Structures are given as C-alpha cells and as structure tokens.
Amino acid sequence: MTSSAWYGLLDHRYAQYRKLRAAKVGGMGTASRYAVVACACALICLLVWTAYAGRERLEMTGPQVQLGGNPLRAGSRKLVGEQSPEGARSEGEVGKEEKRAKKASNQKMLGEQQVPRLVQEEVQELSMAERQTHKEAFECDRHSPLTDVCTLQGDVRINVETGEIVLFARDPAILRGPLSVRPHPRKWDYNAMRDVTELRIRAMDAAASQEFPHWECTSHHRAPAAVFSAGGYCGGAFHDFNEVFLPLFQTVRQLARDVVLFVADLKGPWWWRGAPAADTLVGAMTKHRIRLLGQRNDTQGEAQGVQCFERVTIGLRHHLCMYDEFGGLETRSESLAGARLSDFGPFVAAGLRAEVPSPARVQVAEGSTPVVGIVQRRGTRVLANFEAMLASAEAAGYRAVALVLEELRPQEAVRALRQLDVLVAVHGAGLANLALLRPGAVVMQILPYGEWGKGRLVGREYRNLADLQGAKYLEWHVPLQDTSLVDAYPLTDPVLMDPDSVWREQHTVAAMRIYHQQNVSMPEDMFGAYLRHIKKDLVFKEKLRAESADMTM
Template sequence: MGYEKKKINRRFIRIELVKIVLVLLIGCLLASVALHVISKHYGSPFLPLNFSVSVQTTALSGKQPEKHEREPLCDFSGIRSDVCEMKGDIRIHGNSSSILFITPLKRSTSEVYESWQIKPHARKLDKHALSHVTEMSVRSMTAEEGIPECTAKYTIPAIIFSTGGYMGNMFHDFTDVLIPLFITSRQFYGEIQFLVSDMQTWWIEKYQPLLEQLSRYEIINLNKETRVLCYPHVIVGLKFHKEMSIDPSKSANRYSMIDFARLIRSSFALERESAIKLANNDDTKPRLLIISRKWTRSFTNIDEIVQMAGGLGYEVIVAEAELGSNLANFAQIVNSCDVLMGVHGAGLTNLVFLPENATLIQVVPVGGLERIALEDFGLPALDMQLRYLQYSINEEESSLIEQYPRDHPVFKDPASIRKQGWLALRSTYLIKQNVCLDVGRFKGVLLQALKFLY
C-alpha cells in the first residue's frame, strides 16, 4: 500500500513538472511573438539621432535587455555639409525656419525628443560663408503636442538649401550649391520641389535652365513663406562629395561628373558633345578660348599670347565671364571651343560647358598653389573626361617680382605665407599677382594641347 502511494506521488510530481515546462515553453513562445510585434511596430527609420527603445523581457539567461537603435534623422559627419532626411509627416514653417517631424505617440516615458540646428549649405566650416546662411531648426514632436495645421499639402518630396554664402562667385555657385544639388536631387528625376532660403532672385534666374532640369516644380522662397507646408519626404541640406566634382561610389545611381556635364549641355542647349578631331578636319582650326581677368591674375601680355597661339594654328578668342554676363550666351562660346586656358580662378569653372575631350590649361601663379589648382579644377576636368594641362609660372613671369626682393619669403618660403591663413594667401598670391606669360616657355603647352586633338 505504501509502495503504491509513493508511486502515485511520483507520477503526480512528473505531471506537475511537465505542466510547468509546458507553461514555460508557451510563455517563451508568447514573449517571442510579442517581441516580434513590438520590434516591427517600433522599427520606423524616421526617429531622430540617438533615439533608442529598450524592450525588456524576463532575463532567464541573465543577459542584459536588448537595445534597438533608431536610424538617425540628421547626419553631421560630413566634412563640408550636414544633412537631415525625414520621411513621414513633415511640416515646414518657412519664415520661422522651423521644420517639424511628427512622430507617432510616445511609446514610453523614457523616450526623449530632440532638436537640431542646421545651416543647409555645403561649406560648414567656413564661418564667414555661413554668416550669410539662415539657420534651420529641425525638431521631432508627437501629434499630441499641439502641432500646426497644414496650410498646403504636397505629395512630392522637398529639398531645403541656401543660396547664401559666396554666391555670385561662379566657382562657389557650382562647388557649394549646384553640384551638391545635382547629387542630392537627381535621383528623383524632377519629381522634387526646392525650398530655398536666403534666396537671391537674380541667382535663380541665372541658373534657371539647370534648375528646371532638376525640378519640375515652382521654387519656393522659404524666407518669405508664411504658410505651413507639409511633405511626405524632406531633405534639409545638400550632399557634398569633393571639390567641384562627384564621387560615383557615393551617389545614388552612381552619377558622375560626366552625367552632370551632359545635363549642363542639355540645360543650356549646347550643341557640341565632343571636341574637334584634327585628323578629320584638316581645314578647320581648333578654337582656343583665353579667359581674361581685368583686376587680378590677369595676363599682362595678352596680345603676345594671342599672336603666338595663332601662329600654331589656333583660332583664338579672348573673353571674360563677368558677374553680369549672360551665362547662356557665354556657355555657347565656351562649348564652341576645343581648348580653354586661364590663370587659376573662378573663370575656369566654365570648363563645365566644354565638349568632351576638350582640353583645360590652368596657369598656376607663384605661391605653391599647385595642389589647390589641381583639386579645384584639374581633377574635376579629368572627372568630366577632359584633357588637362597645368603650367606653373616662374618668378620672372609674376608681377610679384616688382613688389618683393628675390630673397623674400614670398618667393623662397611660400609655405610660411600659407601658414598665416587663407586671408594672407589670398592677399599675397591671388589679389596682388598678375602674369606676364613667357610665350617661348608656354609654347610647348599649346603644342601638347594640339596633340590631344588628333
């Protein structure tokens, strides 16, 4: 009898143990399903930087609770530009420079909503340039916090950028705004609206042919906008790759400077896709465009240069693209040429209008500026499938020889001038210097440019 009782007790204990195990297994299964649902619910990629939601479960294994990081709204890691990107319910109050990203209701009392300040211009470390750029506030908030009502609702994305900074200088127009704008917006194939702060009407009109290719919609002057504009997708700031150029490995659809140049030619209705081939056109002279400058880094013996180049078989054109010049007309002149030459400066930005396989010749003033010259115009030219030649003048070709003795650091130690900062370099080597080209020495450069055309 005692034996039977013990047997029944053991059987009862086993049944209870099985029940406990089954309960634990079902509990784990339910916890797993709950975690999956929660992770899907909280998996939105549109919450701000540094936001995280911790989902806690019974720590049977002794492990710490898992932490699921949100994808950031804003990226401040770029060396030249900051960019915020949002998808969902975005409300923009233009003249208050406020961009609101509306998130779902708070999911936990530990969740914190933050804000960011951003100047949407691709020259983030240049304090002087940014002093002319309006700061934007990007903030996330919940629908329960009294959000402003939409005055105008759009179904297309929007890009917010500034035309402050150094606009009016053609080099900065392209490297700080137009090329970054192409990088940021081209993926939308025109289905994007531009919201421009610090907008200058004359600047928009100057580059209207290109802007119309990038966006099919009206450009909005953000500083004068009193409405609350609502979009499903907004990018604040422009993506920057490198000086005056594009890195295809970093761009959507692997766009390159070749694509940008083709769009430029299309925008301004430029007919020539490729430079002349001399072997096929024995009676046609290649056209050489000399970019002249009136005030600084000008050629002081331009007539002598023209005569020498003409003797080599070039048809020579001398021109300068001034601030008030008709850009479309000047673009036609540049596109008609096979070789473009000039002293280092913004005028060389006109290389974007050249046909493929044309040649850019950059004349580098005294001052150890070879690296800057290569980065600003040489590498971009090569990225556009142009040929590139760089000619560094010597002391005898520089007007600085009339201002400083031969043993002065300006000649003997240019690095010491550059160490004083950009303003010292600019004043000494860019503002005060003109060029008297040694035509005998320079002749070989023009002959090499001719060889490129065969």
C-alpha cells in the same frame, strides 16, 4: 615448451569445444529453435519500420527546418497547397496556387489561408511596423566631415516665412523634440558657417496638429523637398560650384527634377547672375518654382505660406568636393556620390535648354578645327597679352573663343563651355566652370608667380575637378619676368626673391592676398607651341578611338 607442443594443445582444446557446442545445439528442442528464429525476424521488422517512420518525420518537418525552426510559421506556410475540403487537387492545381501565393503579399496570403490566429496577428504587427518605418523618419546623418544631412519623412510641414520645419509623427518610435542643423557643406569652417542659418526642426505628435492652426497647409506636394543654404562664401564661382551646384546635383539628380528647392541665406538677386531663378544652374535642377526660406514671397513674387511634403531632405550630400584638406580628400568619391561629375554638364544643359550640337565626348577628327576658350578675368590676374594669345591660338589652327565668365548669364556660359575642346585660364574661381566641359577636353591652368611651389595646394582643387571630369590637365607656372609684381616690389624683396618664406612666415590668407594682386602674361610663341602639341594629342587620341572601333566591328 616447444612450439609444436603448444600447437598440439590448442588443437586438442578446439576439438573439445566443437564437441561441447554440438551437444548443446543438439540438445535444443524444436520449439526453442523456432522461438529464436521468430525473435530475429521481429527484430529485423522493428528496425525496418523505425527507419521508414523516421524518414516520414523528416519529410514532414522539412518546412519547419527551412523556415528557421519556428513551428507556427512552418505550419502557416505548410497550409499553402494542402487539400481543400472538397477533395484532393491535382499537382497542376497545387503548382498554380503556389505561384499565386508567391506573388501575393504575406498579408493577403495569410488572410486567405486558415492559419492560427496568433501567426496572423504577429504578421500583421510586423507589416504595420514596416509600413510605419518606411513612412516616417526623423534623423540626421552627421558622419561626414563636410556636411550634415537630415531626413524627415511623413507629415512634414515647412513654414517658409519663419523657416520652421515640423514632422507631425504618428509612429511612437519617433523621438519627439527638436534637432538643429546648418544646411551647408562646409561645417568645419567656423567663419563660413557663421553666415549659415541654423534651422531648428521638430517632431511633434500628430494629434497636436489641430492645436496649431498656423500649421495648416497652404499647399500639398507629391514631390519631395530639398533645403539648403547659399550662405558662407557663396557668391563666387568656386564656392557656388563646390558648396551648392555640385552637392545639389548629387542630392537631387535621381529625382528627374521633380523636387522643390528651398534656398536659405540668399544674399541678393545678384547671386542668380542677372538671370531669372529658373534660368540658373540651381533652376536647371528642378521643374518647380524655387522657394526662399525666411522670406514672405518666393522667386516669382508669390506668398509661400506653409508647404507640406511627405519627404524633406535638409542639407546637401557632398562627395564631389574639389579640395584636399579638411576631409575633402577622403570624402571625394563618385562611387559614394552615386553620380559621375561628367553627367553634371549634360544635366544642367538639358535643364536650361542650352545643349549645343556637339558629341557627348570631345572628338577632334583629323582635318577639323578644334575650339579653344581663353578666359579673361576682370580686376586682378588679368592676362596682359590676352589679344596676342588669341591670335597665337588662331595661328596654331584653333578657333579661339574669348570668355569673360563674369559677364555671361548661366545659359550663355553653359553653351560656350559645352562647345570647347580646350580651356585656358589663370588660376581663379572661374576655373570651377570646367565642371561644365565635356569629358576628353584639355584644361590648362596658368599659375601666377609665387602661387606655385613645393607643398603649396594652390590650384590643386581644379586639377582634382579635371580628373573627376575626365579632362586632361596641364599647368604652366608664370616665371618672375612675366608677372606685374616686378613693378610693385623691389627685386630684393622676399615677395619676389623668396616666396616660400612669405608663405611660411605669413598667414595663408595674407600670402594669397599678396600673390593674387598681380597680372600675368604667357609668351605667344610658347602658348602656340603648347596648343600645337595639344592638337596633335587630341587628333592622335581620336585616331586611336577610330582604330579600336574598326577592330571591334
């Protein structure tokens, strides 16, 4: 069939359909037509009403959705701002009430509103749990590779003479029983920790406190307490700074010296460097008398009894570590410490009333005289040409200060170091005092013969300390001809000819013992050249700071 025939057939069928539809509609009565129209109108009204009702329901359930779907809490929050029985309130009054409700605590707000009793009791239980959690704690943090720190909070009592520490707990969530801790930040070192007392701390039921009359408080303190050990290798400057002074600073600096310090394992009064306890670097960190754990009397000779606190920290946090090995490298961080090493010097200087009238940062103006401190040791690693080096420093345009740190009291050492622009010292424990320098200073470490070499860590701890302090660090390596070892060993001895083999074949302690037993010298002309270069660099940095300040004005 052709396309024209198909189109003719379709037109014929469509004409028949139109006639049939017209006949059916025409046959419908008037009543039927009105019924169809009415049904259509009813359907439209139903759809409109359904949409409107759904919108109202969504608005009413808004607080419930916002509060996470809890109908009880949504209902209680909905009551804030509802109309009072006396009548409707204005929008301004509702807004004021909502502001007051936000400022009030949840407990007070729920007490003022007529909320379901179930919700009220639930919130009261949560509030009580929060208060108990905030008030009582009995836990030890052992994650650090260097130190363990325990926290006791609540009714904490310290029997100072026996060294016992007890928390009388009310919170049933606090596990009763003992914990042990050695409060010294060198826990990886077995030899050092043998000299650190292991403290046993215990949590007991508060009701049991009446059964132990010997736990009756001699004195109550609003200030918190910090307990630490001066055992291990303490007594030398390096270990005093690394394991006591810097960790203690990190632990208590936020307390503005309102902290009571308890020291365990004190080896003797000489640890205070010949000064009263209050006039030491430890005393600079507290405004209270220092207590001595395990002894009858404190540092002022008074009986100590049972001291009671609301919070006690046992052990010291340690993120200002100097050395790289045994976890020091990954632990060292001012951000983790929450403290800057450059704040240590001003902190202890203020506590000792030993600050000197100097800028907070080293500034050497052009034409002024910088100050260099040259450290002379007692015993070994002495500077053989010490007097000549002092004269060379004066000739280079410096004011030279001779420092024998072992003979200085803490206040004197702080004052002397806070005025320096440059510090020069042979490798040794005394270099730990560079933590007291001002940022921007220059540190020159003289490494004795045999202690410098590839792969050796000798002296790196002071480079780390200088970097944290914001000081410029320099090293000078003593050559063979400037060491006294040439007078103690034949030239063919491996100690002189092959130090690497000595360090490789002997124990590290044995190698250190060999190379620590020497005196050294630094040629005066070379020392003067170093100082002139340092002086130019200091003045140049000061010029840059002045120019940048002018540009910003």
